[in-house]
Amino acid sequence: MAYQLYRNTTLGxxxxxxxxxxxxxxxxxxxxxxxxxxxxxxxINTALANRVRNRVNFRGSLNTYRFCDNVWTFVLNxxxxxxxxxxxxxxxxxxxxxxxxxxxxxxxxxxLLCFCASALFFF
Amino acid sequence: MASSANSNPVPKLYKNxxxxxxxxxxxxxxxxxxDEQVLLELKTLWENKLLQSKAVEGFHTDxxxxxQAAQQQQQQVQQVQQVQQVxxxxxxxxxxxxxxxxxxxxxxxxxxxxxLIHMGGTGMSAAATAATLALPxxxxxxxxxxxxxxxxxxLVRGPNGAQYIIQPQQQILLQQQMQPxxxxxxxxxxxxxxxxxxxxxxxxxxxQVQQVQQAPGATAPQASAQxxAQQQQQxxxxxxxxxxxxxxxxxxxxSSEEDEDEEEYDEDDDEEKDKDGAxxxxxxxxxxxxxxDVSDEEDQELFxxxxxxxxxxxxxxxxxxxxxxxxxxxxxxxxxxxxxxSKAIGDAEW
Numbered sequence: 001m002a003y004q005l006y007r008n009t010t011l012g013x014x015x016x017x018x019x020x021x022x023x024x025x026x027x028x029x030x031x032x033x034x035x036x037x038x039x040x041x042x043x044i045n046t047a048l049a050n051r052v053r054n055r056v057n058f059r060g061s062l063n064t065y066r067f068c069d070n071v072w073t074f075v076l077n078x079x080x081x082x083x084x085x086x087x088x089x090x091x092x093x094x095x096x097x098x099x100x101x102x103x104x105x106x107x108x109x110x111x112l113l114c115f116c117a118s119a120l121f122f123f
Numbered sequence: 124m125a126s127s128a129n130s131n132p133v134p135k136l137y138k139n140x141x142x143x144x145x146x147x148x149x150x151x152x153x154x155x156x157x158d159e160q161v162l163l164e165l166k167t168l169w170e171n172k173l174l175q176s177k178a179v180e181g182f183h184t185d186x187x188x189x190x191q192a193a194q195q196q197q198q199q200v201q202q203v204q205q206v207q208q209v210x211x212x213x214x215x216x217x218x219x220x221x222x223x224x225x226x227x228x229x230x231x232x233x234x235x236x237x238x239l240i241h242m243g244g245t246g247m248s249a250a251a252t253a254a255t256l257a258l259p260x261x262x263x264x265x266x267x268x269x270x271x272x273x274x275x276x277x278l279v280r281g282p283n284g285a286q287y288i289i290q291p292q293q294q295i296l297l298q299q300q301m302q303p304x305x306x307x308x309x310x311x312x313x314x315x316x317x318x319x320x321x322x323x324x325x326x327x328x329x330x331q332v333q334q335v336q337q338a339p340g341a342t343a344p345q346a347s348a349q350x351x352a353q354q355q356q357q358x359x360x361x362x363x364x365x366x367x368x369x370x371x372x373x374x375x376x377x378s379s380e381e382d383e384d385e386e387e388y389d390e391d392d393d394e395e396k397d398k399d400g401a402x403x404x405x406x407x408x409x410x411x412x413x414x415x416d417v418s419d420e421e422d423q424e425l426f427x428x429x430x431x432x433x434x435x436x437x438x439x440x441x442x443x444x445x446x447x448x449x450x451x452x453x454x455x456x457x458x459x460x461x462x463x464x465s466k467a468i469g470d471a472e473w
Contacts (some may be wrong), residue, residue, distance in 0.1 A: 005433055009454045010179070010461050011137055014172035015144075018165055027161045036148050044141040046385055047312060048452040048463065051136055056464040062421075062446050062471035074448070076471055088457050093430040100435030100451050
């Protein structure tokens with residue numbers, strides 16, 4: 001099972017919202033929507049692994065870190081993201097990372113839990 | 124932006140993912156007996172939301188390209204119509220001049236901005252009328268539906284493909300930017316509405332939105348000048364309006380004073396006035412904000428977005444308080460925009 005990690009991205013959220021709208025108008029069943037999301041997980045994981053080929057560097061100061069359920073959550077401040085083409089600076093960024101090696105499925109729920117919990121934990 | 128020069132991979136990636144997903148689930152849809160149409164709708168909704176989020180740069184669907192082409196044509200057409208309308212004989216009081224072409228922020232704000240009423244001359248002079256009201260640029264089509272009550276519903280088709288029916292409930296003042304010399308009715312256009320409402324000074328208070336003001340009398344344009352009209356005029360006809368503008372409503376005077384105050388006061392008071400009787404608070408707020416923020420949004424680095432990176436980690440290393448991150452396959456949303464990476468290496472001190 002592919003990581004459900006990417007559901008909380010622009011792409012994933014817009015898909016979920018669209019599916020929700022269709023469910024509301026009863027054009028599809030929730031079950032079908034779930035299937036679509038699972039398919040999305042597969043597609044995005046594959047696409048990221050195969051179609052993307054760029055590197056990014058970043059530097060900043062670490063504000064908080066958390067490791068829970070094999071999910072790392074970091075909050076960094078004053079970060080610069082550097083790619084060959086451009087530089088992006090942000091005051092604050094939250095990084096959520098699932099284990100890239102093992103096949104453990106990192107569900108969206110886990111990620112969300114870490115998202116929310118970290119807020120309570122550190123702030 | 125520079126990224127486009129090096130072919131930003133994000134739009135392509137997203138398009139690929141969308142296409143992959145749609146194709147894969149087509150079978151699922153058919154198995155469930157769901158029509159292909161729904162599948163297409165899902166795709167459209169999905170793409171539209173991505174467009175709306177502005178997180179992806181250069182994410183053009185075919186529809187959007189077609190719309191952009193259409194927009195340019197429309198602008199030219201509208202400008203021509205402006206001229207035509209001015210020269211029309213002024214028997215009808217309705218000499219409507221389309222608003223200046225606004226730089227509507229993208230195509231999304233159409234609905235809010237286009238709460239304009241185009242009066243088709245209910246029961247008044249037959250001729251005239253039906254000048255096309257120029258809506259903000261991004262609107263591709265609009266139609267006017269005249270209901271039996273004389274209310275005009277405007278059917279607007281936004282670039283999203285969604286259709287909106289706008290029911291004018293407020294009073295909006297149309298300001299003419301050019302003056303047809305010798306036209307009887309001076310600048311102000313009066314619109315009759317079935318639902319007569321007292322002039323809402325706070326309504327449609329945006330620089331971009333024109334206001335149509337309702338007056339009981341059909342003929343004489345007893346323009347009750349709304350203070351907002353004065354506030355928001357962009358191209359007010361010079362010198363002709365002031366003498367004709369009478370203020371009928373009571374709350375008007377305050378807003379011009381507050382115009383000098385901070386924006387926040389305006390908004391608060393406008394909201395209060397809204398509650399007096401208006402329904403469409405949102406019309407006012409969005410245009411207010413959008414008027415100010417059009418260029419700001421683009422330039423401003425820091426949005427309200429939570430800058431988030433969702434990825435997988437290869438290795439996380441720490442030595443005393445020095446952390447090193449080895450990440451991969453990530454999607455980032457920074458300053459409102461989306462980025463992707465296959466590998467990311469970072470350093471931070473805790």
